[in-house]
Amino acid sequence: MDTVVDEIAPDTYRLSTYVEPVDLVFNQYLLMAEEPLLFHCGARQLFPLVGDAVARVMPLERLRWISFGHVESDECGSMNDxxxxxxxxxxxxxxxxxMVSLADLADRPPRMLTDGETLDLGGRVVRWVDTSHVPHGWESGLLHDEGTGTLFCGDLFTSVGHHPALSTSDLVEPAMVAEDRFHATALTPSTGPTIRGLAALEPSTLALMHGPAFSGDAAAALEGLGACYDRRLADALEETGAARRS
Incomplete structure (x- = not known):
């Protein structure tokens, strides 16, 4: 395996490792600023590869902030490394x-951000957005880089296969194919509305964890993904109701 580095927005680097046995790319994103931030740590087993990739951009000891969407090994397994x-x-x-996990799991006390709170990286501001249970995990959230318009999407729009660093192709249909394979999204009444609500941030780039970064009509992609989950929830409720009536 190899970790490939690409700049997908100004001073925003996608660190991508394709893992063939699961047919997925695992991406981290390095935001360069006075206080650099890494979004997604990667699994512990990938730390040597991802560490070498970051070192191509900056010395590892410069890293100031570490964040991720939710507590899961591929997002934060190498946090303490x-x-x-x-x-x-x-x-x-x-x-x-x-409160639930990181105060205990992290080797140094973490900093918490409330929903909508910003973090100044020094000439670059990112905003934390709570997305509880979307796509999964009570503590789920995302980061929005207001300067570049990049929304770091975590597991939203997950798609299988090996992807280019930056794409303008449709994200929604591949995400539904992956959903049929992994069943990873928590299907609740708030799933669709939460995803559609992200369109209000007016992102211009979507930085996926498992897939390409996307440049194009990001708001339409978010609206489309949310609508798909609305339909899936309605279908599931209809099937449940039919089963109860039969």
């Missing part, structure tokens, strides 16, 4: 993530 090589680094996450 990063804390060990970057003495000033802190984990930053939403209130639920810190």
């Amino acid at each position: 990063w804390l060990a090589v970057a003495p000033r680094a802190e984990v930053v996450h939403g209130v639920l993530g810190v």
Whole structure:
């Protein structure tokens, strides 16, 4: 395996590793600023590869912030490895993530952000957005880089296969194919509305964890994904109701 580095927006680097046995790319995103931030740590087993990739862009010890969408090994498994090589680094996450898991799991006390709170990286501002249970995990959330218009989507729009760094192709249909394979999304009444609500951020780039970064009509992609989950919930409720009536 190899971790490939591409700049997908100004001073925003996609670090991508294709893992053939599961037919998925695993992406981290490095935001360069006075206080650099890494969104997604990667699994512990991938730390040597991802660490080497970050080192192509900057010295590892410069890393200041570590964040991710939710507590899952591919998002934060190497969290403490990063804390060990970057003495000033802190984990930053939403209130639920810190209270429920990260205050105990992280080797240094994490910083919590409330829904909508911003973090100044020094000439670059990112905003934390709570998305509880979307796509999964009580503590789920996303980051929006207001300067570049990049929304770091975590597991939203997951698609299988090996992808280019930046794409303008449809994201919704591949995401539904992957959903049929993995059944990873928590299907609740808030799933569709939460995803559609992200369109209000007016992102211009969607930075996927499992897939390409997307440049195009991001709001339409978010609206389309939310609508798909609305339909899936309605179909599931109809099937449940029919089963009860029969």
